[in-house]
Amino acid sequence: MTLGQQGDEPLGARIRRLRTGRGWTQRELAEPQYNRGFLAKVEAGRRPPSDEVLAYLAQRLGLTVDELRFGRPPGVAETLWTELRDAYQALEQGRVAEAEETFADAETRAADYHLPDVECYARFCLAESKWQRFDLAGATTGFEHAERVSAEAPAWLRALIVYRWSACRYASGFATAAVARVESALGELRAGEPVDPDAELALLTALIHPLVEMGALHRARRATEDGQRAAALATRIDFVARFHRQSAQLWQAVGLPDRADAELTEAVRLFGLLGYDRDVARCHWARGFVLRRLGRLPEARAELTRARDLLTEVDSTEGILGATIELAEVRRLQGALDEAEILIQDISPLLEGRQDVEARAEVNRLLGLIARAKGDLPGATLLLRKAADDQERAAPRTGLVATSLHLGDVLREQDRLPEAISAYRNGVRAAADADTDPVR
Template structure:
């Protein structure tokens, strides 16, 4: 019979012999008192397959676990790999992308060799995060799907986080409804388990908030935020708690609770900073710049977004650079610096061209349309705002569509195109009616 071999090609019998001789033991000393020397000799030469009971006995005699003996794992290798991956993930957050990716790849290979599917799942998740940080949305989505296929033995929090990231990718690719349905199905599965894992529940509730807000589903988003507050009180992972606070802040600002949103962002920033998660901390500052802009505190918003963009660049987050720059361009437009706003958008055009982020594409077209309107170039404004509205409608981004439709109607009315203006206004009204945005603070 042929036994499993280790990553060096060593058979199980040869491994038992090596471990025995390294300890200076005879075959009788290892086998006894339960088995005799002749039995162990057959095991070591590979002529007698050891049963699970035999492996358990020999492993305990050698001071190993059964799987350490069976697969040639060094003692404690699983725990060491988990720690190594967590440290490398922090390095990724701090912009040391190439170094982190090398560690992720090597860890995945060792996990495969040592038959550690849960560790391999985590390593694959981390490698998907590298693609996400590079703003390869389609590539990262496929990589998260690969990680998910390895998730049967992974902890619930990791499976939930993979789903969280997959949902974000699906949303950015224009399938907001499918993203929400997937997250809600995963959440129902987590809640059906006994006991419910609060970290997994929190990760999935956090994943729901942003797409629901953008789809106009404020009632459902608020329910997710309130449920998330209860789960956060029981959760043990500070990164999940921080991510929840950052997502919840978007809901609070959408329903007019700016102070509560600012409080959540402050807590998220504190937690991410304490973890050394520079990328996520910078995203909190980006979110706060967005909040300050909505509160019409434009000088403060400009300072926060400028800092966020610089920090995201240092962390190597292409997605973050794009989002913070677009928001900074909106602030500068509102401050009347039209040329600077347009230049900011042109600076990130290459990032946008490489990524099918429908939310960002729609926002850029809307913003350029508003700049054209401010310059009295009404035909160009009309074209760009129509593009934005079409993109937002296809992606079910009803909240953005309401805003864009209002601006488009104003531009059309200024050109005397009253019938077209009425159609644009009606489109916005229908988008508002289709949402459940009657939630108030």
């Protein structure tokens, strides 16, 4: 009989099976507290056992009450947690189909045995695989599915679900809602005692990227500094590694590139210890971003090429898209316009039918700048307008400031001065909305 079949077995029949498997008579199991006739009714399903009866029978059979009640083999929860951790590592290494099969099987078994914390993590892992495939709608639904059974999950897992859900919402163009959800969860966590440092670190990490992109550097720096304190107490290496990778973006944004590079170096080390190849590759992508911002374009190109190759090996659609966009920007800045355009064309199918507003805006901005450099000013105008519209809806203020400036310049080059002035004003408003003082 499989584990799942045991979970579906009637309780009375399970008691009878366990009793006869030990070679006991009904009297031998029931006495001294109960008699044979009482146990016969329980086994036949004519008398549902009370909690007191279950506790007595479980003790006699050498089981826990839940093992008897739900047909759990001893140690099944620990076994399922181990299987899920191993499968998550397989996901990180690109064995997506294999990992998804384990996640789905573990979810079913955990539900059969009434292990809601394990079931929650299995559901989270399934949603994470959709995130890796860049299925934002599916991932969002998956994280919400996990949250429905999260009441008995550990605090770190509940926080991680909020982290990933908010990342999906941010990428889909709902930045304000994403940040508000994380800040609400953080407030609820801190209202309790004691505060779980892993959960706090996950939520603080979730705030850094959207706040930086929204231009809210005061708040992003506060989240980063609070995260440093939480990281010193955290026990989960993967949470600490993610924090180092995300905090690098803040330090780069406030003009501390050496500190950003040190954070990424530490993140690579920690992810390497875990065998998390996907996250190691994402660190190389992040380092390419920092190098590009520093104007070290040859180094940025090498780092981003490496990141894209590694992300391709682990089948991370989301990572391939982001690293390629950044690589195309580097090649554009190096004057390789045709190559930059080809890079964007190669990943365009990955955006079809998807909700990633931030990536779509970046693609249109890049294509608009390439069109401008090639002398196609009307084409550049159309593409930059599309990018600005997406950025205005999605609230990445730092991107909107730059796009508005480029759009204004292109319109001015066509002697469309009223429209150019309107674009510049849009950029000024975006800059005014952003908190750009790094507060060192």
